[in-house]
Amino acid sequence: MEKYTYWANREEHIYLLLGHRLKYLHDEMQLIEKYLKDYEESSLKAIENAIKPLATSEERGKLIGASAILSHLMTHRYVFIVDGLRKLMSSKQYRDSQENVKSALDLTNEAEKNGKINGYKWPNEDDLFMSHTAILHMQEIYGFTARQFYKGLTIETSFGGVLKASHCANIGQAALTREYYYMAVEWLEFVLELLNEDETDNSISKDEVEPLLETVIKIHNDVNHLGETMSHEQFSNTYADVTYRNQPSKERIKGRHLNYALHGKTYGNGSDWDANNIALCSGQEFQPIEIRSKMKCFFERQLHPYFILNPLKVEQLSEYPLILQLYDVLNSKDIEEHYDVRRPFMQIAGFLNVTDVRLVTRYRTAAGGSLPSVPFTERIHKKSEMLTGLALGKEYDGLLVAEYTYGRYYSPHKDPLSASQTVNDIDIAGERLATLLYYLHEPEIGGYTPFTEVGIAGKPVKGSAVFWFNMHRNGTIKEGITHSACPVVHGHKIVFNQRIQYFQNFQKFGCSLNQLD
Numbered sequence: 001m002e003k004y005t006y007w008a009n010r011e012e013h014i015y016l017l018l019g020h021r022l023k024y025l026h027d028e029m030q031l032i033e034k035y036l037k038d039y040e041e042s043s044l045k046a047i048e049n050a051i052k053p054l055a056t057s058e059e060r061g062k063l064i065g066a067s068a069i070l071s072h073l074m075t076h077r078y079v080f081i082v083d084g085l086r087k088l089m090s091s092k093q094y095r096d097s098q099e100n101v102k103s104a105l106d107l108t109n110e111a112e113k114n115g116k117i118n119g120y121k122w123p124n125e126d127d128l129f130m131s132h133t134a135i136l137h138m139q140e141i142y143g144f145t146a147r148q149f150y151k152g153l154t155i156e157t158s159f160g161g162v163l164k165a166s167h168c169a170n171i172g173q174a175a176l177t178r179e180y181y182y183m184a185v186e187w188l189e190f191v192l193e194l195l196n197e198d199e200t201d202n203s204i205s206k207d208e209v210e211p212l213l214e215t216v217i218k219i220h221n222d223v224n225h226l227g228e229t230m231s232h233e234q235f236s237n238t239y240a241d242v243t244y245r246n247q248p249s250k251e252r253i254k255g256r257h258l259n260y261a262l263h264g265k266t267y268g269n270g271s272d273w274d275a276n277n278i279a280l281c282s283g284q285e286f287q288p289i290e291i292r293s294k295m296k297c298f299f300e301r302q303l304h305p306y307f308i309l310n311p312l313k314v315e316q317l318s319e320y321p322l323i324l325q326l327y328d329v330l331n332s333k334d335i336e337e338h339y340d341v342r343r344p345f346m347q348i349a350g351f352l353n354v355t356d357v358r359l360v361t362r363y364r365t366a367a368g369g370s371l372p373s374v375p376f377t378e379r380i381h382k383k384s385e386m387l388t389g390l391a392l393g394k395e396y397d398g399l400l401v402a403e404y405t406y407g408r409y410y411s412p413h414k415d416p417l418s419a420s421q422t423v424n425d426i427d428i429a430g431e432r433l434a435t436l437l438y439y440l441h442e443p444e445i446g447g448y449t450p451f452t453e454v455g456i457a458g459k460p461v462k463g464s465a466v467f468w469f470n471m472h473r474n475g476t477i478k479e480g481i482t483h484s485a486c487p488v489v490h491g492h493k494i495v496f497n498q499r500i501q502y503f504q505n506f507q508k509f510g511c512s513l514n515q516l517d
């Protein structure tokens with residue numbers, strides 16, 4: 001978000017500067033055009049009629065000097081037009097505006113320098129890739145049409161953001177490289193529609209788009225033929241007509257469910273992460289009603305003496321596995337102070353040793369970083385201990401900050417490092433026992449935290465936190481803790497992820513006969 005603020009200010013500077021330049025360039029252009037026109041209409045025609053085109057300037061001079069009319073026109077030009085041009089170019093304002101060119105160059109130099117300081121140059125081609133990706137993820141999860149994006153999604157229409165055909169073609173190409181074939185088809189078809197509708201949009205030609213669209217449709221169909229696990233009916237329902245032109249949105253949505261239909265699964269079956277994720281992000285919850293109706297909201301007063309006077313507001317989202325949302329746990333001081341502590345430019349978050357931005361963005365596009373151990377972080381650690389009744393180790397339990405601007409997301413995952421159900425004895429100490437996810441900034445639309453097997457989603461309410469256990473008391477990984485971060489559609493979302501490890505806590509559990517508590 002800081003990057004956008006920083007560069008938006010720079011861009012405003014560029015805008016003012018160019019406007020300033022344009023004013024003088026406009027005057028200069030007018031004089032130049034006037035001069036050329038006057039010269040052509042009088043001297044050039046006269047000269048061409050009188051002497052051979054390749055005549056020397058000396059011959060031209062003699063001819064003009066011999067003609068009263070040509071001499072007059074030339075003198076007139078010198079007195080009014082050339083003099084006007086000279087005056088303009090030697091004016092202080094004009095020369096100052098030349099200075100502005102230097103300041104524009106300084107801006108780009110500053111960009112270079114800035115990039116070097118942070119070890120990450122922005123904006124660059126990878127960032128544009130991220131921007132395409134953001135749009136594709138929003139489209140994938142929420143099912144927006146290309147036309148809705150073109151108009152700047154309803155909420156952004158007031159800002160006047162409208163895509164051109166070439167932008168849409170770029171997004172289509174990005175969809176192709178990401179293997180989102182159905183979206184590539186939709187974007188490229190939309191480019192052709194746009195070009196038909198708006199003759200002034202010559203940002204790209206149909207001849208460039210049509211062959212690409214044909215190729216994409218072919219790839220789309222070839223790939224889908226590989227979906228052998230699909231029944232014939234599913235296949236023909238979903239892919240028979242790959243083109244989305246003029247199709248009602250229901251048909252398009254079928255196309256969107258490509259990945260999910262391939263597995264023949266439906267929402268809410270508990271194990272289809274992707275399908276459930278889409279449903280939950282779009283606001284459909286499917287926690288069975290008999291479970292939902294048993295969930296409680298209560299004031300917690302006993303966990304810590306602090307809560308006697310200031311009880312903790314708790315909402316139970318799920319009992320098995322335990323997922324709680326705790327309200328009003330961060331105050332505005334906590335939230336404001338974090339901006340001073342975190343790094344000003346956060347990096348795109350890594351994912352399991354993947355460093356290539358283009359690969360990372362498949363799973364996760366939040367920008368983030370760990371917070372240094374300063375008094376602020378200590379204070380939040382204390383708060384986390386108080387809220388959870390668990391202990392945090394000094395060295396290992398990190399507080400991570402992540403920020404999601406539009407379209408940024410985190411695909412379904414489990415927080416424990418170990419992918420297997422049973423954690424090896426050596427790794428168990430550092431394994432992530434529980435997660436406390438604080439929401440510091442609330443997006444306007446999107447950005448839920450769905451639990452894809454449970455069928456509920458945490459809502460990013462500012463100042464609240466979602467808490468859940470990742471492990472059983474016996475040190476194995478729990479079922480049902482897969483969760484994600486839905487793409488932010490508008491606004492931005494900031495979270496703290498407080499990781500709480502097993503080591504400090506295994507002695508803290510009360511006794512139970514059930515090892516799977």
Ligand SMILES: O=C(O)CCC(=O)C(=O)O
Pocket residue numbers: 402410415437447448449483484485486495497
């Ligand atoms: O931002 C969210 O809603 C979820 C973040 C998350 O799952 C994580 O950081 O591990």
Ligand SMILES: [Fe+2]
Pocket residue numbers: 413414415483
């Ligand atoms: Fe997570």
